[in-house]
Amino acid sequence: MIQQQRHDWILSFLAERDILSVEEAVRKLDASPATIRRDFNELTKNNLIRRTRGGIKRIANSINGVTPYPLREVRFAKEKHALASKAVSLLQSGDVLMVDGGTTTFHLANCLPNFPLRIITNSLRLANVLGEKRVGETPLEIFLSGGHLYPFSGQLIGPQARAGLSQYNADWAFISVGGINEENLFYSNxxxxxxxxxxxxxxxxxxxxxxxxxxxxxxxxxxxxxxxVHILITDFWPEHETMYNRIKEAGVEVITVETDAHTS
Structure with missing residues (x-):
């Protein structure tokens, strides 16, 4: 397993649990203690984890309410990709869409259909990936909002970003949220x-x-x-069926997708 794969596994593990010891990482990753310690040191240097005696732990505090992007990116990655795959099925050739800088909507970059689209975003990460992937392929126009680069997120924010987005009209807005219930949408920052x-x-x-x-x-x-909101796309969990129904009663179409964890 290469270094990046080990780092992804470590961050994914800590997204679900608080602490990881050197010994457990050695067993799980089939790597030497020296290799694991180097990995731990590298992640600590990048402020993604915190060293403890004999291991590491998740950084509990977010930065101004936003958990660092690499930690959010690996949390429920399979589910997020499934949501993005379903979302692009709504698109038609020539559509204009706004896409935010969330880790869920970032997966749209690898799911877009092979026809012309115009994408407006405040995400440098998304714009960069789309720019690299679509060279020489079907025409894809990418528009960046401008604005202040928010630390550790790759998102452009502030008055200039808001003004830049406001000059456009889109067929679709694909957004991620911090929470959703039968009345409101919420965000963490x-x-x-x-x-x-x-x-x-x-x-x-x-x-x-x-x-x-x-x-x-x-x-x-x-x-x-x-x-x-017009449509909610989420991975199906039986425990949430009551909330799904409440959201539907509020006039929102709820689309659930199957994942390895739970199937409908």
Missing amino acids: ELVVETEQAMIANADKVVVLADHSKIGKRAMCHLCSLNR
Whole structure:
């Protein structure tokens, strides 16, 4: 297993648990103690984990309410990819879509259909991947909002980002959230909320991509009322069926996708 694969596994493990010892990592990754310690040191240097006696632990505190992107990226990665795959099935040739800087919507980059689209985003990460993947292929126009680069997120925020997004109108807005219930959408950071709201306000249809951990949950900031949302795409969990029904009763189409964890 190469270094990046080990790092991804370590971060994914810590997304579900608090502590990982050198001994357990050696067993799970079939690597030497010296290799594991080097991995731990590298991740610590990048402020992704914290060293403890004999191992590492997850960094509990987020940065201004936002967990560092690499930690969010590996959490429920399979589920997020499944949501993105379902979302792109809604698109038609020539559509204009706004896409936010979330780790769920980032998976759209690897799922887009082979026909012309125009994508407006405040995500440098998404724009970079799309720019590299689509060279020489079907025409894909990418528009960046401009704005202030928010640390550790790859997202452009602030008045310039909001103004940049507001000059467009899109067929779709694909957004991620910190939580959703039968009344409202929530986000974890007030600085990012403004760009999310600009996308919602300037799209004909709003699609929320939310893995099961966001269903029925709240986050610090109110994003918008549920009546601004047209479609929710989430991975199916039987425990959430009551909430699915409440969201449907509020007028939102709920699309569930099957994953390895739970199937419908």
